[in-house]
Amino acid sequence: METAIEVRDLVxxxxxxxxxxxxxALIPRGSVTGLLGPSGSGKxxxxxxxxxxxxxxxxxxxxxxxxxxxxxxxxxVGYLTQAPSVYADLTVRxxxxxxASLYGLGAVEADRAVVDVGLGDAARQLVGTLSEGQxxxxxxxxxxxxxxxxxILDEPTVGQDPVxxxxxxxRFNALAAQGSTLLVxxxxxxxxxxxxxxxLIREGRLIAEDTPDGIRAAAGVQDLDEAFLRxxxxxxxxxxxxxxxx
Amino acid sequence: MIASLxxxxxxxxxxxxxxxxxGTWLVLNLAFGYLFNYLSYRSRDGSGFAENITDAxxxxxxxxxxxxxxxxxxxxxxxxxxxxxLLLILGAITVGxxxxxxTWKTIFTTRPRRHTALGGTMAALGIVLAGLIAVTFVxxxxxxxxxxxxxxxxxxxxxxxxxxxxxxxxxxISAMWMAAGVLLGTLTRGPALAVGLGLVWSLVVENLLxxxxxxxxxxxxxxxVLPGTxxxxxxxxxxxxxxxxxxxxxxxxxxxxxxxxxxxxxxxxVLFLAGSLTLTARRDVTT
Numbered sequence: 001m002e003t004a005i006e007v008r009d010l011v012x013x014x015x016x017x018x019x020x021x022x023x024x025a026l027i028p029r030g031s032v033t034g035l036l037g038p039s040g041s042g043k044x045x046x047x048x049x050x051x052x053x054x055x056x057x058x059x060x061x062x063x064x065x066x067x068x069x070x071x072x073x074x075x076x077v078g079y080l081t082q083a084p085s086v087y088a089d090l091t092v093r094x095x096x097x098x099x100a101s102l103y104g105l106g107a108v109e110a111d112r113a114v115v116d117v118g119l120g121d122a123a124r125q126l127v128g129t130l131s132e133g134q135x136x137x138x139x140x141x142x143x144x145x146x147x148x149x150x151x152i153l154d155e156p157t158v159g160q161d162p163v164x165x166x167x168x169x170x171r172f173n174a175l176a177a178q179g180s181t182l183l184v185x186x187x188x189x190x191x192x193x194x195x196x197x198x199x200l201i202r203e204g205r206l207i208a209e210d211t212p213d214g215i216r217a218a219a220g221v222q223d224l225d226e227a228f229l230r231x232x233x234x235x236x237x238x239x240x241x242x243x244x245x246x
Numbered sequence: 247m248i249a250s251l252x253x254x255x256x257x258x259x260x261x262x263x264x265x266x267x268x269g270t271w272l273v274l275n276l277a278f279g280y281l282f283n284y285l286s287y288r289s290r291d292g293s294g295f296a297e298n299i300t301d302a303x304x305x306x307x308x309x310x311x312x313x314x315x316x317x318x319x320x321x322x323x324x325x326x327x328x329x330x331x332l333l334l335i336l337g338a339i340t341v342g343x344x345x346x347x348x349t350w351k352t353i354f355t356t357r358p359r360r361h362t363a364l365g366g367t368m369a370a371l372g373i374v375l376a377g378l379i380a381v382t383f384v385x386x387x388x389x390x391x392x393x394x395x396x397x398x399x400x401x402x403x404x405x406x407x408x409x410x411x412x413x414x415x416x417x418x419i420s421a422m423w424m425a426a427g428v429l430l431g432t433l434t435r436g437p438a439l440a441v442g443l444g445l446v447w448s449l450v451v452e453n454l455l456x457x458x459x460x461x462x463x464x465x466x467x468x469x470x471v472l473p474g475t476x477x478x479x480x481x482x483x484x485x486x487x488x489x490x491x492x493x494x495x496x497x498x499x500x501x502x503x504x505x506x507x508x509x510x511x512x513x514x515x516v517l518f519l520a521g522s523l524t525l526t527a528r529r530d531v532t533t
Contacts, residue, residue, distance in 0.1 A: 053355050079355050085348035094260045101253035
């Protein structure tokens with residue numbers, strides 16, 4: 001399968017602390033890849049590096065064949081930040097139309113994106129009056145409106161009810177089926193099974209890169225939460241053994 | 247750039263803040279430019295409204311400034327201080343709120359380019375500003391013709407040259423203050439601090455410094471070239487009564503000449519806009 005994002009030996013230092021320790025990963029085109037790991041594990045930093053707004057110490061990040069952050073990619077990469085980025089004193093529809101205008105698109109695309117995230121009924125509502133989950137979806141609509149080739153979504157399903165989460169994941173998979181590449185971060189393991197591929201990250205290190213079934217097989221359990229735990233313990237044992245051998 | 251301009255015009259058009267600030271300016275302009283002066287003129291015969299208008303000459307001056315041919319001057323008179331402050335708020339909130347709500351972050355990481363995005367915002371603000379000044383001028387003309395008709399005074403239109411001069415001066419003064427707001431919004435990456443700092447500067451600090459300049463000569467060299475001084479001096483050069491005049495407008499001065507004030511305001515405008523663009527382009531995008 002063709003690669004959309006290639007990360008090679010990525011090291012990132014923020015402040016005086018190294019937060020990514022030589023991560024390498026391949027993300028195939030037209031897929032939904034889950035980036036899973038606990039809070040503070042480096043998910044957002046890795047996403048920032050892929051979007052091209054993170055200063056990297058060493059290593060390379062290539063997106064659609066170009067170095068991350070290059071001008072040519074700006075039209076092809078969409079980014080949903082963890083905190084919603086929409087104007088609270090505009091309605092959902094006005095926000096979507098604002099972003100659509102920025103991308104040279106019209107009201108039709110904007111309204112479609114609003115419906116796609118399940119906010120059709122709240123389109124005329126001020127964002128400031130929405131719940132946290134709705135606000136997050138309004139922000140997602142703005143990220144989806146330009147239909148980018150690569151979508152980097154930082155915890156887009158946090159605070160959503162199960163029905164909406166299900167709908168959002170269905171939407172993500174539909175986008176992937178149409179050829180878009182999605183990298184979706186989450187710290188909720190039960191979402192892992194909805195991804196075509198998983199990157200499990202902990203303390204700035206990639207501890208697994210495989211399909212959900214591949215990870216289940218490697219860990220020897222069906223439950224992905226348990227599989228993640230086993231992989232962590234195996235990694236810890238390996239590190240302890242290596243330290244003891246010195 | 248066109249896409250950014252369209253997007254920002256859409257935002258400013260739908261944004262309650264724009265209408266509130268522009269509406270406030272229009273009401274204040276009419277109130278202080280016409281309503282209060284006219285009430286003072288009408289109540290000069292001992293109703294208690296205008297105790298300082300004791301002679302016919304003062305009353306004539308007051309009425310003279312309410313006539314249609316003086317509308318270009320009235321348009322400019324309120325801008326150096328309270329009009330400028332309102333437009334500074336609009337500039338600061340327009341840019342600062344993008345940082346506050348995180349929308350700049352998304353735009354800067356995807357598209358358009360930072361210069362283009364902020365350039366679109368500046369252009370949209372410029373269009374709003376030009377429209378606001380035009381509407382203000384029209385309202386001032388309507389108010390002045392109404393007063394002239396009510397007082398059976400000749401209704402002489404302002405000359406084209408005076409109108410152009412007044413419109414240009416109003417645009418330059420208001421654009422400078424708005425650009426100052428844009429710079430503050432960019433510097434502070436938020437609306438609240440930008441508005442607070444801008445208002446303290448425009449309404450308090452400059453006046454305090456002018457007070458100090460009266461005591462310490464060298465300070466005057468600085469105060470003579472401050473943005474507020476330049477704005478007030480241009481308004482004074484166009485014909486607005488200075489704040490030392492009993493009927494004058496706060497903020498209007500005659501410290502420097504019209505040409506020097508125009509050059510200074512132009513320089514501040516360019517400096518504030520270029521500073522905002524440079525800062526935006528060079529700073530890290532935080533998430």
